[in-house]
Amino acid sequence: MTALLVIVTHGDKTAPPPAVMVLLGILAGTLIACYILLIGYVNRDAGRRGMSRVLWTLLAIFVPNALGIVLYFILRKPRLLNCPQCRAVVEPGFGFCPRCRYRLSPVCPHCQHGVNLGDKFCPYCGGDLGTGMNAASTQVPIQK
Ligand SMILES: [Zn+2]
Ligand SMILES: [Zn+2]
Known part of the structure; x- marks a missing residue:
């Protein structure tokens, strides 16, 4: 997620006004919060579906662009x-x-x-x- 912040803050050569920076900060914070919530959900949900909790939590955390989470929702077994x-x-x-x-x-x-x-x-x-x-x-x- 730090990569996202870098892209957001370095996307423009000229630094955006502080208000925009604050908004972007809030946006990034919300995204990170959602990301963490989703990882927590994957961790609990994998257990309920008889899938490997450790494996799917690691995939959700380390596969870039939340692809691990997307993959989980595609491949998860019925509850x-x-x-x-x-x-x-x-x-x-x-x-x-x-x-x-x-x-x-x-x-x-x-x-x-x-x-x-x-x-x-x-x-x-x-x-x-x-x-x-x-x-x-x-x-x-x-x-x-
Ligand atoms: Zn019948
Ligand atoms: Zn029974």
Whole structure:
């Protein structure tokens, strides 16, 4: 970020008036504050997504022009969830908890695709979910 300050203050051969300097200083300060906040966010968020916190924090700090942060937002994994029953870490998209077989998301009883709660018809096969889904979710045996 010091490079940015150098560019800002040395961009012009003639020194800008003090008011402009103050404004630029505030702007640079805000940018640095945002940068630090983003690095902090990357650090916490990487942990929640099961990614390497150290690696991504270092990338966010040392890759120039905040490219490490941009890269992080492109490459980051979906957030990990916890099973509501046994608190095991489950990946998004899982239909069942791999530890306790808790049903994490409703599935179509006809084609077993994941569907949204409240859907009346399956968006994949067009099957009726009205009562079938409720029946299916109660039929699943839950192992402790
Ligand atoms: Zn579980
Ligand atoms: Zn279906």
